Amino acid sequence: MLKLAVISLITLFISACGIKNAADAGTSPYGNGVPSDPLASATMKGTPSTVLPGITYDVTVPNDQRALIEADFDTLNSLNITDSSDAEVLGINDFRTATLKRWLLDRTKYIVGESYNSKVLVRVAQSNYDYGSVGIADQVNEDDYDPNVRIVTLMSNLGAAKYLNGKDSSQLLSMGVNGGYISVTTPRIGLEQLAEGHFTANRVPGTELGSLTNRLLRLAVYFHEGRHTDGNSDNTAMPHKVCTSGTYYKKAACEGNSNGPYAVELALLKKFPNQCRGCTYSEISTINAKIADKQSRMINPRYSDPTPVRNL
Amino acid sequence: MKSFLASFFFIVLFFFCLLFFTAKPVSHVQGNEDERPLQNPIAVQKQAEAIQKQSLSVVKSAIRQPKLSNVAFQTYLKTAVKSLPTFDQVRDAAKNSHDTPEIILNAGALIGGVADQMKNDANNIQPGLNFFKFCAQNESIVESIRAVCLRTLVDISSKYRNNVRVTFADYPDDIQRMARHIPRLR
Numbered sequence: 001m002l003k004l005a006v007i008s009l010i011t012l013f014i015s016a017c018g019i020k021n022a023a024d025a026g027t028s029p030y031g032n033g034v035p036s037d038p039l040a041s042a043t044m045k046g047t048p049s050t051v052l053p054g055i056t057y058d059v060t061v062p063n064d065q066r067a068l069i070e071a072d073f074d075t076l077n078s079l080n081i082t083d084s085s086d087a088e089v090l091g092i093n094d095f096r097t098a099t100l101k102r103w104l105l106d107r108t109k110y111i112v113g114e115s116y117n118s119k120v121l122v123r124v125a126q127s128n129y130d131y132g133s134v135g136i137a138d139q140v141n142e143d144d145y146d147p148n149v150r151i152v153t154l155m156s157n158l159g160a161a162k163y164l165n166g167k168d169s170s171q172l173l174s175m176g177v178n179g180g181y182i183s184v185t186t187p188r189i190g191l192e193q194l195a196e197g198h199f200t201a202n203r204v205p206g207t208e209l210g211s212l213t214n215r216l217l218r219l220a221v222y223f224h225e226g227r228h229t230d231g232n233s234d235n236t237a238m239p240h241k242v243c244t245s246g247t248y249y250k251k252a253a254c255e256g257n258s259n260g261p262y263a264v265e266l267a268l269l270k271k272f273p274n275q276c277r278g279c280t281y282s283e284i285s286t287i288n289a290k291i292a293d294k295q296s297r298m299i300n301p302r303y304s305d306p307t308p309v310r311n312l
Numbered sequence: 313m314k315s316f317l318a319s320f321f322f323i324v325l326f327f328f329c330l331l332f333f334t335a336k337p338v339s340h341v342q343g344n345e346d347e348r349p350l351q352n353p354i355a356v357q358k359q360a361e362a363i364q365k366q367s368l369s370v371v372k373s374a375i376r377q378p379k380l381s382n383v384a385f386q387t388y389l390k391t392a393v394k395s396l397p398t399f400d401q402v403r404d405a406a407k408n409s410h411d412t413p414e415i416i417l418n419a420g421a422l423i424g425g426v427a428d429q430m431k432n433d434a435n436n437i438q439p440g441l442n443f444f445k446f447c448a449q450n451e452s453i454v455e456s457i458r459a460v461c462l463r464t465l466v467d468i469s470s471k472y473r474n475n476v477r478v479t480f481a482d483y484p485d486d487i488q489r490m491a492r493h494i495p496r497l498r
Contacts, residue, residue: 206372289420
């Protein structure tokens with residue numbers, strides 16, 4: 001029971017939203033033609049990103065959100081970051097557009113929408129699956145999870161969360177995307193869930209969702225979530241840490257890795273005010289507020305090995 | 313005649329009261345002890361939500377109308393002072409603590425809005441600097457926002473008032489440390 005609670009909390013750590021339970025097999029939400037054996041599926045009928053081919057949108061992503069995400073990705077093309085300080089946080093040598101695109105593409109493969117139903121679309125593909133000998137460290141207390149708090153979904157690395165769920169129960173899970181199934185053998189399957197909150201929570205008041213500042217704010221979040229596909233052994237998915245003081249005291253909203261998700265997001269955000277050409281002080285100061293907030297979450301961070309779990 | 317004089321008296325009294333209670337000077341922005349949030353968490357949250365609603369509408373209108381009149385700027389400053397989030401307000405507003413709470417982003421926009429208005433009108437410079445100073449010094453305000461104010465104060469004061477030097481060293485270590493992580497305003 002305690003173990004289940006701990007894993008649930010770790011799921012919460014690496015996601016911006018509530019816990020979605022791993023589900024057992026059910027009827028296919030995609031109707032006839034979907035392989036009964038989830039592992040047998042190889043091809044998906046997804047909608048690939050035109051800006052970052054290699055990323056596939058699930059049918060659950062609404063068109064308007066997809067258009068905004070595409071615009072966010074396209075913003076990478078207009079960046080001109082010459083200052084390479086903090087590049088080591090991402091494990092790269094520079095912040096050139098090509099480098100950033102490669103980094104993101106390595107870690108993001110699928111984007112699913114808010115209506116993605118984990119209870120139906122996450123299946124047990126294999127029981128008694130051998131994940132290797134290393135377990136998941138107990139890093140949190142049960143007290144940290146409050147089931148009564150309504151959590152608004154922003155964006156979460158659902159693939160990494162399901163990998164941890166599966167590992168804990170020694171089951172190989174698979175996740176449905178666009179009629180096919182992906183085996184969750186590593187957090188690097190790169191499946192992220194995105195909800196409307198992602199757009200409303202990363203917005204300068206009174207500005208259009210598609211404004212440059214809002215695109216930059218959201219772009220940093222994609223990199224944050226991307227980092228959750230990294231790490232191994234007891235640092236798999238590079239989970240957040242429970243804050244020991246400050247505004248987020250006792251919440252899993254702090255960073256213990258100097259190269260973890262918040263650190264990655266912070267490194268990018270620090271570059272963005274100078275990229276916000278034509279932006280008002282009001283817009284730049286909104287980015288700065290986010291920088292200060294993320295900085296306040298860094299608690300004695302140490303460098304961690306970001307090598308991802310290999311595909312078994 | 314008697315009733316006319318009585319009516320006149322009350323009308324004058326009404327306008328006197330109106331002026332007295334609304335025309336407080338804001339050129340020296342100061343925190344008011346009475347404006348501290350109540351300790352009841354529900355009350356704190358409700359108060360924060362009401363303030364946020366008000367500040368949001370002010371920021372939105374200010375963004376749509378880039379140059380505010382001096383009177384409108386003073387109203388803006390008043391609202392901004394009330395909207396600077398306290399530790400308790402942020403904690404209670406952070407239902408989803410994974411990402412930066414809206415209350416902090418909105419405060420960031422408000423702070424930047426002050427800088428925008430300073431750029432537009434030289435008369436706004438001193439009240440604006442006072443606002444940043446008040447915000448950076450006020451211990452009831454959440455640290456991340458104090459740091460944004462300090463960064464803005466240091467950069468904007470060097471831009472507009474080269475003879476008055478504001479340094480990070482005048483502020484508490486934790487605030488200046490955080491402020492140094494924020495990129496320089498141009």
